[in-house]
Amino acid sequence: MQIAEKTRREFIKELAISAALVSASSLIPGILFARDQATPTLENIDWKKTPCRFCGVGCGLLVGLQAGKAVAVKGDPNSSVNKGLCCVKGYHSILALYGEDRLTKxxxxxxxxxxxxxxxxxxxxxxxxxxxxxxxxxxxxxxxxxxxxxxxxxxxxxxxxxxxxxxxxxxxxxxxxxMASAVTGFLTTFGIDEPMGCYEDIEHSDVFILWGNNMAEMHPVLFSRMLDHRQKNPHVKIIDFATRKTRTSYASDHSIYFVPQTDLAVANAICHEIIAQNRVNQSFVDANCAFKQGKTNIGYGLEDDFKFKDELSDIDFKKYSEYLKDYSAQKVAAYSGVSISDIKLLANYYGDPSKKVTSFWCMGPNQHTRGTWINNLIYNIHLLTGKIATPGNNPFSLTGQxxxxxxxxxxxxxxxxxxxxxxxxxxxxxxxxxxxxxxxxxxxxxxxxxxxxxxxxxxxxxxxxxxxxxxxxxxxxxxxxxxxxxxxxxxxxxxxxxxxxxxxxxxxxxxxxxxxxxxxxxxxxxxxxxxxxxxxxxxxxxxxxxxxxxxxxxxxxxxxxxxxxWSEKEHIEKIWAEYRLFHDNPKHAMAPYDELKKNPGLQWPFVNGKETKRRFASKSDPACDQSREFDFYGKPDHKAWVIFRPYEPPAESPDKDFPFWLNTGRVIEHWHTGSMTRRIPILHQAMPNSYAEINPEDALELGVKNNDWIKLSSRRGEIRIRASVNGRGIPSKGQVFVPFFDESLLINELTLDAYCPISNQPDYKKCAIKVERV
Amino acid sequence: MIDLKSWQPMVIKSFLLYFLPKNKEEIIKSLAQYSFCEVLPSTNKNVLIITLESEDPQAEKIRISTIENLPGVESLMMTFGASV
CATH class of the missing domain: 3.40.50.740 (Rossmann fold)
Structure with a gap:
């Protein structure tokens, strides 16, 4: 009886702490707790390491096992990714194993x-x-x-x-x-996939530019590392470049809102300013960059028989600069919604040789009918200024899974x-x-x-x-x-x-x-x-x-x-040994099985028993030609390609019949479609249903109040959903945001299957809808 | 044996406590002395999670008041409550 009572008491205390963790994470961007301080003293717990399975950050967890069950979670202090910290999904991750309707047969x-x-x-x-x-x-x-x-x-x-x-x-x-657009972005610019930098760059940067990236909700542990770095170094700035106000915006030093799709134009305008202000890192560019252009008017993949193949051709710096004349701050400000002063501010941060700049992005630039292009354009900025592959200078494409x-x-x-x-x-x-x-x-x-x-x-x-x-x-x-x-x-x-x-x-x-x-x-x-x-x-x-x-x-x-x-017992080890044969070279060598078993994670290329933190910089990358300071060895000319990409409009824009933009995305409580996190009671209770964020001015015009039912419709479908006015996020006027985690409110019945013709990745961030009060 | 006539369910609640940064150590030290609560500080914000156990509403009221009156406490926001 006493034992049962104690167990129930501890269980309720755990629930109480969990509820507070969820509330804190929802209310305060980037907040973290060292949870193990609060975990009740549980005896006979066997702690085992594992990466978290609820996003692409790769936090190290320690899962506590007792009597054949996972009973506790804490951040792994030995993991360089999260250093013992965790977000709300990570802390509750093991509960996803034990949902009542788990498929067992x-x-x-x-x-x-x-x-x-x-x-x-x-x-x-x-x-x-x-x-x-x-x-x-x-x-x-x-x-x-x-x-x-x-x-x-x-x-x-x-x-x-x-x-x-x-x-x-x-x-x-x-x-x-x-993230297909991230891949084609890397391949077209560098000839080889995946980021050159590492999370440690966060602690070296002076400025963070977040390109359509709500890191406070999507990558909370990395966001908290950024906030922590800024707290210790007050000169550090976080700039939120987005289409809606989010938890990230509240924690940023400055938010800049752009009209959907015009990120292409703003990126070119930044490059135009950098050149106009004579802030090109000429020695870096001369040694390490080649200039290219690709095809234009490339379509949207809406037809079943759509086919496209990009072809890049040589241009020189002069021609590239001429193309950018269409993207002066004045011209771009006229249609992007971004002021001339904000374009110049961004150009100044990137162009200032005394500042180390990291750009972060994820689904905003990737889920884009010109996703490859916007990835290329962000790289262009870092290449023109030489802010790449060195501590704190990092164009960093994040992943979601x-x-x-x-x-x-x-x-x-x-x-x-x-x-x-x-x-x-x-x-x-x-x-x-x-x-x-x-x-x-x-x-x-x-x-x-x-x-x-x-x-x-x-x-x-x-x-x-x-x-x-x-x-x-x-x-x-x-x-x-x-x-x-x-x-x-x-x-x-x-x-x-x-x-x-x-x-x-x-x-x-x-x-x-x-x-x-x-x-x-x-x-x-x-x-x-x-x-x-x-x-x-x-x-x-x-x-x-x-x-x-x-x-x-x-x-x-x-x-x-x-x-x-392979036998069931050894098949994973055997598969790893066979798979490593594909990457048996200094550009991509993978760590051996035994090393990976011992460590919370190891970065490739893993050469001579050592991880590679930053690629393309000879000091840190063994695959580089050591006679050069940088070696972009993914391309045959050993150069990174600055590719001119123009602004082109999206596949579908608001019109008189469907006058609003629809943007879709995620929330901190739920992983993707919620099929696992909605089985975690505390997360489900914190965010039980999806909602439609609408701008307060639009809500007033439509006569819609917070929590009213509204109908959203596009040329493809419609849903009834509750409005969120002045809620967690606030879209710009004329825009609507809906999270996609809720299987009872299938927002993707409205979205458009247009995609980037180079990466073939669909655009979930832009289509035209109508909003009606019901 | 539990005396059911006199037995009262224990109530457990959790709160977010916002405080002034300069009082952080002092607040944590004070709270650590109370057997009725446990504290989990945020590692990067001026916020604590508190779990509070109370045997009756009167005790709870007094304990909340005690916490709220600690120097540097800005606000106490309840996030959960249940009976054991």
Missing amino acids: AQIRKNGKMVEVPISEALDLVALKIKETIKEHGKNAVSIYGSGQWTIPDGYCASKLFKGAIGTNNVEANARLC PSACGTVREVGTLTHKLPHGVVTNQEDRELAEKIWKLPPGSIDSKPTHHTVSMFRALDRGEIKFMWIQVTNPMVTMPNLKRYRNGALKDGRFIVVSDVYPTPTTEVADVVLPSAMWIEREGFYGNSERRTQHFEKLLDPPGEAMSDTWQLIEIAKRLGYEHLFP
């Missing part, structure tokens, strides 16, 4: 109803359907769609099975929806990619065929479908079979109705591997219960090139199985056991 659709079956029966059916589909419709009628939450072994096995064994490039991941970098970008789970290089390159294909022990010519040289194209092909019936793992596209696809209806059409067979029921499992023919995160061994790779290993700490419930092992089981049933000859 496989299900098969029989006579229109899902029935539970042994997982072996479900796996047999999946393998049979793959075989039948390939036999009747060809190998390109089957596909797999994963995510940046795939562990590295998951993605590796998916790529090996589908690209290598089956021979189709129908492999995509939801990271296409969140725990292994968008590690799995999707490094393993290459996109249609055109391989673990090293691309399918179109013969040498890269030959390397993969050699490592995978495949006959020459096994890998198709043609990319097939990027994500939007893949779901369009499913709708048209060219793809008949799709296996979806660790993601929820029936909430996240833009222009959602088309793709949900497509998945439900006759003749389509959908397999979904997940941990909870979602709108995506609702369209499935087979549901496979997945082991979650620390219920299996794996690796993630975070935004700063840090690979993080985690052990299997818990047994998964029921028949739940890791996505890696599901893929191996299917491979065996398809007759590819010889390609996946």
Whole structure:
């Protein structure tokens, strides 16, 4: 009795602290607590390290285990990422393991109803359907769609099975929806993917420019590091460059609001000012930069048969400067909503040689019909001023998912990619065929479908079979109705591997219960090139199985056991050893398994037992030509490319019928579509439903008060949702913001499936809607 | 054995306490002396999380008042409450 009472008391105290943590995180941008100070003294706890699975920052956690359950969480003080701190999602992350409706058994659709079956029966059916589909419709009628939450072994096995064994490039991941523009930005400017800097640059910077990046809610631990740095160094400035007032704006020194899409013009205006004020770092530019231009009027990908290939051609600095004359501060101020003085302020921060500048961005520039361009343009600013690859000078593209970098970008789970290089390159294909022990010519040289194209092909019936793992596209696809209806059409067979029921499992023919995160061994790779290993700490419930092992089981049933000859006990270690062979060079060498097991994470390139903090600077990067100060070795000319990209309008802008902009995004309490965090009571209670932020002036004109029901409609769909006026965020006049985490309010039924023609990443930040009071 | 006639459920509440930076150490020290509350300071803001246990409303009122009257306390905001 006494024990029960004490346990209940401690439980309620934990709830009380959790509630306070959530409230504090919601109210105060960047607030952090060293939680272990408050954790009740729990005896016989075994603490194990793991990365957090709820964003791309890659915080190190220590999970407390007791009697076969995860019972406590604290930040890992040995992790250089978060130094013992955690955000509200991290602290509550283990509760996502224990939701009441956790999927523990496989299900098969029989006579229109899902029935539970042994997982072996479900796996047999999946393998049979793959075989039948390939036999009747060809190998390109089957596909797999994963995510940046795939562990590295998951993605590796998916790529090996589908690209290598089956021979189709129908492999995509939801990271296409969140950071494909970052990849093409890196590839076009530097010829090699992923940030050159590291989080440690935060403690060296004088100025932070946040490009459409609500870090206070999306990357709270990094944001808190920035605030902490500013608190200790009052000269440090944080500039919020955004389309709406957010928690980040409140904590920034200055907010600059721009009209959607005109970030392109403002970035060019900054470069124009830097040149006009004679603040180009000429010696850096002469030694390290080449000037290019690409195609213009490149379209928006709205047509099913849309095709585009960019071509870059040489220009010189003079020609580049001439192009920028269309982007004087005066001209750009006229349509961007940004004042001349604010353009000059930004140019002064970037151009001042005495200031170290870090730019951060994430979904704002990436989910953009000119996403590759705006990534290029931010790099242009850093290249013209030489503020790159040195402590505190860092153009840093952040990611949103725990292994968008590690799995999707490094393993290459996109249609055109391989673990090293691309399918179109013969040498890269030959390397993969050699490592995978495949006959020459096994890998198709043609990319097939990027994500939007893949779901369009499913709708048209060219793809008949799709296996979806660790993601929820029936909430996240833009222009959602088309793709949900497509998945439900006759003749389509959908397999979904997940941990909870979602709108995506609702369209499935087979549901496979997945082991979650620390219920299996794996690796993630975070935004700063840090690979993080985690052990299997818990047994998964029921028949739940890791996505890696599901893929191996299917491979065996398809007759590819010889390609996946590993035992369940050692398969992760063996996969890692094989995967490392793809990156056996100083530009991308990965740390050995044993080293990763010992450390909270290690940054690649890992050469001679050492991490590489900053790439392209010879002092810190062993891959550089040591005779140069900087070596942008991703390009054949060893230079970074300053690419002129113009302003072009978005695919859809407000008009008289649909007079508002719609912007979508996330909230601090929920991870992506909320399929896990909405099962965490404290997070769900803190943010139970989505809402529509509208500008107070617009609300007054519409006669809408806070919490009133309103109808939002676009040319594609409509929803009824409660208005938020003067709430957490305040959009600029004429704009509406809606978070996408709520599966009962599918905002993506309104969004447009326009995408960047270079990255093929959709734009979730701009389409036209109508707002009506109901 | 619990005497059910005299037994009162313990109420646990949590609060965010805002304080003046100069009084931080003093406030934490004072709160540490009280057996009825536990403190979790923010590592980067002038805010504390407090959990407060009280056996009846009168005791709770007195304890809240005691905390609010500590030098440097700016405000106390309740975030949770439940009976054990």
